[in-house]
Amino acid sequence: xxxMDLSELKFDDKGLIPAIVVDAVTKQVLTLAYMNExxxxxxLEKELTCFYSRSRECLWLKGETSGNYxxxxxxxxxxxxxxxxxxxxxxxxxxxxxxxxxFEYPVWENDEKQEFSLKGLMELLQGRKDEKKEGSxxxxxxxxxxxxxxxxxxxxxxxxxxxxxAEDKKETIYEIADLCYHVMVLMIEQxxxxxxxxxxxxxxxxxDHKVKQEKMT
Numbered sequence: 001x002x003x004m005d006l007s008e009l010k011f012d013d014k015g016l017i018p019a020i021v022v023d024a025v026t027k028q029v030l031t032l033a034y035m036n037e038x039x040x041x042x043x044l045e046k047e048l049t050c051f052y053s054r055s056r057e058c059l060w061l062k063g064e065t066s067g068n069y070x071x072x073x074x075x076x077x078x079x080x081x082x083x084x085x086x087x088x089x090x091x092x093x094x095x096x097x098x099x100x101x102x103f104e105y106p107v108w109e110n111d112e113k114q115e116f117s118l119k120g121l122m123e124l125l126q127g128r129k130d131e132k133k134e135g136s137x138x139x140x141x142x143x144x145x146x147x148x149x150x151x152x153x154x155x156x157x158x159x160x161x162x163x164x165x166a167e168d169k170k171e172t173i174y175e176i177a178d179l180c181y182h183v184m185v186l187m188i189e190q191x192x193x194x195x196x197x198x199x200x201x202x203x204x205x206x207x208d209h210k211v212k213q214e215k216m217t
Contacts, residue, residue, distance in 0.1 A: 002044070010082040011036065016052060017084060021094065023101075024073040024087040025198045026119045030094035031102040033062075035084070047072045049088060068092030118184075118194055125188045141185050149189055152182045 011017045016034040023030055033051040035043065039059050042050040049062045049070040063069030070088040077084055095102040128138035141149050156179040163171040187193070 004077065006037070006040065008081050009040075009077060009084075010080065012082070014054075016054070017082060019049075019051065019075075019084040019086050021049060021070060021086045021088055024089050025195050026117070028101055028119070029103050030070070030088070030090060030100070043072060043075070043086075049086060062094075063091060066092065068094070070094070121181075122184060122188065122194060125184055129188055138185060141182075142189065146189060149182065149186050153179070153186055156182050 009017060015036045017036075017040070019033050019035050021030045021033065022028065033049070034054060035050070036052045036059075039050040039052045042059070042061070046061070049072060051060055051062065052058070053060050061069075069091045070086075071091070073087040073089060075084055075086050090100075093100055095104070125138055127133075128136050129142045132139050132143070141152065156175065159175040160172065160179050163175045187197075
C-alpha cells in the first residue's frame with residue numbers, strides 16, 4: 001500500500017536519494033545505496049530493491065546476477081523526506097564481498113554498553129555448541145543432549161506458570177527469560193533459526209488478518 005505521494009520525496013541535485021537497507025527479521029543494517037525516481041518505482045513495482053549505481057551510472061536490481069534478491073517489506077522516509085529506510089528480507093549476502101552486511105568493520109564500541117540482540121545470543125549459543133567452552137552451562141546442556149534440554153524447557157515452563165499464577169510480575173519476567181534462553185538452546189540443537197520462527201509467525205499473522213477481514217464483511 002502506498003502511503004505517500006512520491007513527489008514529496010527530495011532527491012539531491014544528482015536526482016538521488018540515499019536508501020538504508022535493514023534486515024526485516026534481524027534488524028541488522030545491510031547496506032547503504034542510492035535510488036533515483038526510476039529505480040524507486042521499479043522497487044515498488046517488483047517489491048525488490050533496485051538502486052542507481054553512481055560508479056557505473058546505471059540502474060541495478062539487487063540480486064539480478066548473484067541471486068541475492070532483497071524482498072521489500074516496507075519503505076519509510078525520514079522527517080525531511082530526503083532519505084529512506086528499506087526493510088527487506090534478503091535471499092543472501094548484501095555485500096559484494098559475500099558478507100551478510102556491508103557494515104562488518106568495527107570502528108569504536110563502548111565497553112560498558114554492549115548492545116544485546118537475540119541474533120547475538122544465538123551466535124553465542126552456537127559458539128558454545130561448536131567450541132565446547134569448559135565450565136559453560138550452555139556447553140553442559142549440549143553435551144547432555146536433547147533429553148536434558150527438553151527437561152529444562154519443561155521445568156522452565158512450569159516456573160513461568162507458577163510465577164504468573166502468583167501474579168508476581170518481576171518473577172514472571174525472570175522465568176520467561178529463563179524459558180526463552182532454554183528454548184533458544186533447543187533451537188540451536190535442532191538447527192532452527194530465528195528466521196524460521198519469524199517466517200512461521202508472519203504466516204500466521206497473514207492468516208489471522210484475513211480471518212478478521214472475512215468476519216467484518
